[in-house]
Amino acid sequence: MPELPEAETIVRGLRRGLIGARIARVDVLHDDVLTEPALAFAERLQRRTIDAVERRGKNVVIRFDGDARLVVNLGMSGRLLHREPDDPHPPPTHPAVRCRLEGGALGGGTLVYHDVRRFGRLSVLEPEQFRAWSNRLGPEPLGRRFRARELSEALSASVSPVRSWLLDQRKIAGVGNIYANEALHRAGIHPRTPAMHVSAPAATRLHRGIRRVLREAIRRQGTTLRDYRTAGGGEGSFGSLLRVYGRAGEPCPRCHSPVERIVFGDRSAFFCPSCQPEAAPGRAFPDR
DNA sequence: AGTGTATCCTGCAGGC
DNA sequence: TGCCTGCAGGATACAC
Numbered sequence: 001m002p003e004l005p006e007a008e009t010i011v012r013g014l015r016r017g018l019i020g021a022r023i024a025r026v027d028v029l030h031d032d033v034l035t036e037p038a039l040a041f042a043e044r045l046q047r048r049t050i051d052a053v054e055r056r057g058k059n060v061v062i063r064f065d066g067d068a069r070l071v072v073n074l075g076m077s078g079r080l081l082h083r084e085p086d087d088p089h090p091p092p093t094h095p096a097v098r099c100r101l102e103g104g105a106l107g108g109g110t111l112v113y114h115d116v117r118r119f120g121r122l123s124v125l126e127p128e129q130f131r132a133w134s135n136r137l138g139p140e141p142l143g144r145r146f147r148a149r150e151l152s153e154a155l156s157a158s159v160s161p162v163r164s165w166l167l168d169q170r171k172i173a174g175v176g177n178i179y180a181n182e183a184l185h186r187a188g189i190h191p192r193t194p195a196m197h198v199s200a201p202a203a204t205r206l207h208r209g210i211r212r213v214l215r216e217a218i219r220r221q222g223t224t225l226r227d228y229r230t231a232g233g234g235e236g237s238f239g240s241l242l243r244v245y246g247r248a249g250e251p252c253p254r255c256h257s258p259v260e261r262i263v264f265g266d267r268s269a270f271f272c273p274s275c276q277p278e279a280a281p282g283r284a285f286p287d288r
Numbered sequence: 289a290g291t292g293t294a295t296c297c298t299g300c301a302g303g304c
Numbered sequence: 305t306g307c308c309t310g311c312a313g314g315a316t317a318c319a320c
Contacts, residue, residue: 058313073314074314077298117312119314121314121315177312177313222313226300266292266293291319291320292318292320293317296314298312304306
């Protein structure tokens with residue numbers, strides 16, 4: 001998906017028009033993005049007023065009066081678009097759910113969940129369910145509870161490749177494949193390094209790398225490679241600042257060695273073989 | 289417990 | 305032009 005910076009950008013873009021608005025009507029066009037029958041889903045949203053628009057990891061969280069929440073995981077190609085009344089844009093090509101709004105600072109309009117591949121999921125959670133769901137996710141990487149020392153300790157408990165570890169939302173909430181690769185490059189760590197082999201100084205560099213790349217990407221409204229759009233339909237501009245992701249064969253911006261692409265865990269990993277050397281084999285893990 | 293694999297979908301780029 | 309393959313920002317259920 002959309003990873004943390006993209007979700008954060010969407011949340012910021014939705015806030016003004018959604019807070020205080022009331023959901024007048026819900027149309028479900030593709031019920032496979034829902035976790036419950038369309039009728040029950042619509043029933044639970046209709047006539048509710050939006051109190052807040054928030055983010056948890058890479059999920060958009062819309063909170064209603066009564067404290068129920070709509071949690072939106074955007075999957076690979078999900079978009080949340082707010083179309084204001086009389087919006088001149090052409091209608092979205094792959095709408096899955098449409099909510100007609102009344103009131104709010106922008107006078108209503110339509111909130112559209114748009115998803116070409118339909119890997120995204122929308123669920124309505126009551127306060128208790130929301131707490132349980134949120135507790136299963138790891139710390140917010142931009143929050144105060146995420147510290148280098150804790151990162152280092154958590155890494156030392158896992159043999160999995162550090163790139164895979166970073167993608168596990170139970171470990172850290174919000175990092176996906178793009179920013180995992182970018183953070184590892186900034187930290188000078190090979191993506192396949194077993195998590196427990198990441199030294200304390202390297203974990204500190206990784207901690208800083210994660211926070212820096214996420215913050216800079218938020219400033220640029222995220223990375224639009226293909227599907228991602230802001231709430232207003234715009235594109236994010238962080239793509240031109242990517243140092244390794246999607247850049248196999250291009251020179252590393254730091255040392256000019258060609259960036260390499262490998263595949264493991266069914267995902268591409270991009271890295272600079274010179275800035276991110278693979279740990280010398282032969283000690284703790286002789287042959288993997 | 290943690291890791292690898294298959295699966296859910298569609299669209300696009302590139303090779304022939 | 306058309307067909308085919310590979311690839312894609314994610315998450316989960318399952319077997320081992």
